[in-house]
Amino acid sequence: PWTPGRLLTVVWLLWKLWVSRHARSNLVRAFTGLAVAALVVLAVAGPTLLIPMATEARQSTYMMQTVDASAQRAAGPLDFVLPPATHPIRTLFNMPAPRSSGAFVGYLPLILASIGAVVRPRHAARWLALAVIAWLFTLGPSLPLYRALYTIPLFQVSRYPDRFAILTMLSVAVMAGLGMEHLLRDVSTRGRMLGGSVLLGAMLIEAHGGTLRLTRPFDSPVYHAIARESEHFSVLELPITRVNSAWLDMYAQTLHHHPIPKGTLTRRVPSIPYEWMPMVQQWRHPELPDDIATQSLEMRATALRYFGLRYLIYHRDDGGKPVVPPPADEIARTSGVPVEVAYEDDALVAYRFRVPDGSNTLPAVTKLGTGWYDLESPGPDAHRWARDGRGTFDLYAPEGRMVALKIKLAAYAQPRRVDLLLDGQQVGQIDAQTWTSEIVTPPFKLEEGAHVLTVASPGTGISPREAENVADDRPLTVGVWSVEIEAR
Structure with a gap:
């Protein structure tokens, strides 16, 4: 208004x-x-x-x-x-x-x-x-x-x-x-x-626009079972693409009485984009391969501890479109912790995480940005080449802290200098070789909030047609196999 x-x-x-x-x-x-x-x-x-x-x-x-x-x-x-x-x-x-x-x-x-x-x-x-x-x-x-x-x-x-x-x-x-x-x-x-x-x-x-047919408020025994648990933990519901999902989750919260990762409030609260995490993306789409914005199994368990996430409730309907929740072992594979089915009916499946003790320090949430060619060699050797020598990642830091960037990369055809820029300011420089190498940068300060990390390699790219006589005219400079932010 x-x-x-x-x-x-x-x-x-x-x-x-x-x-x-x-x-x-x-x-x-x-x-x-x-x-x-x-x-x-x-x-x-x-x-x-x-x-x-x-x-x-x-x-x-x-x-x-x-x-x-x-x-x-x-x-x-x-x-x-x-x-x-x-x-x-x-x-x-x-x-x-x-x-x-x-x-x-x-x-x-x-x-x-x-x-x-x-x-x-x-x-x-x-x-x-x-x-x-x-x-x-x-x-x-x-x-x-x-x-x-x-x-x-x-x-x-x-x-x-x-x-x-x-x-x-x-x-x-x-x-x-x-x-x-x-x-x-x-x-x-x-x-x-x-x-x-x-x-x-x-x-x-x-x-008078006529009588609207009111829908019955939804309910499930699992919400009341969760409400009986006195420990402090959070509950996440999927799919997050459901119509008015934030409001539906807030209504469900009045039944189970536990925190949810995100709602719709007038007061300022940390709005951490948990949906960026590869773990959550693969919960939503189990067929997605690992991409170059990686999240190790250790960091996935850390994220579960950070959010205090104990229950994942997966609805079988996404606004009129049927959804098939993945099996528990698939959720466990993408989470890095044991998972069991706590409840199941025709409307939803509730998974319970068994998260071991450990660190709950979440340095940043990372997702793929812009400036990358399509993913090549899906699997352990998956990588992307920077388009025009410049690709970005979106970062969100829940709080300000010292971090380091762990990156696995390689230059194409000849060694190249690679600049690492955080919001346009250089935080590292790498001499990339023609073979893959994993490098950890010196620590730098990552302030709370959203940031853009840029991987830039100045100079003219070399096409595979020119270097290897194959039908590929892309000007390639540097490729990235994995990127992850680590706390320091």
Whole structure:
């Protein structure tokens, strides 16, 4: 709602500037009132909503999605006149389905708003302008206007274009009020009360979207069994791609009463991307081979201890798509610790980890970044060649500490210098040979939060066609077999 609110503020300011352009005192009075209102909102909502949301937007990648990711959440051009699927009027008329179910304005409000815009053009002008602008924004990135919005930093978190329909409805409501006032202005007081009540009642009836079929809250005996365990541990549920999985996990938490790795909260909490870990990726997709962003079995057990993870609950449904949970020995193979099935039914499988004592120091979570060719020789010799001599890894450090980088690499055709850059600053340099060698860098400080590690080899690459007379024209410089961050 904050993005439509910012748009409403901008339109209001532009209108005030226009109508007060000849009266400076009116302009000062208007902006003084706006400043006071803004300070009150900041004082009330800032600590609990605005500041945490700004912090989350700055540190979380899901808040800053590409403009193309919002295309599937846009409304259709005629959604404002197409009632939702549950609306009773659809039993009388055959209508196309809207892309967005929340953009319907209503026919009676539109008629009254049209009357208001005609008979009170000066008062309705700014609301008509806001309605049209907001409607254009609901269409999403199919129009250049919405793409231009993404160039403004404060508006880049608008991931759901159809929510701009809120402003369209607000504007139509104001203009409908102007139209209703015009229709009833020449009737008696009793007539205005009666006519107003009838019109408002008709609009309420039209706004009723029909009865939604409520789903029964899910439950499982395993949640209550977990709740009876008094030790402190966490519970992870898969697939994490389920619709509203974070909210479902938080609901399940009210049943089992134990921590979960990630939820949706307004307060600032460490948002550690546990899903980056190769262990979790292979839980989700057991067929995935080991890649070059590695996680040793020892570090996988360390991660389980760090998160205090004892139960993995694997649902058999992923938002309407059936899921086959992997067998316990497959979970054990990818976890590096003994695993047993604690509970199983038609809806889910619950695995229990038997994690031995040991270190719980998790230096960083690592995932493959950009700038790499496809994985070659899947298995013990799996590796990737850097594209144009430069490949990256995404890192997230749960806390600041001294770490070292363990990397296994080789240069192609001739020895090369390899620079290791952390957020653009050099933290190491390696003389890579034409055979694979495993090297541990000197310790360096890794601050808490997200980072980008770059493996760069300057110079021109050599193609396998040139070096080995094979049909491969890629300019190769350096290849990486494994990368892992170790605590120091």
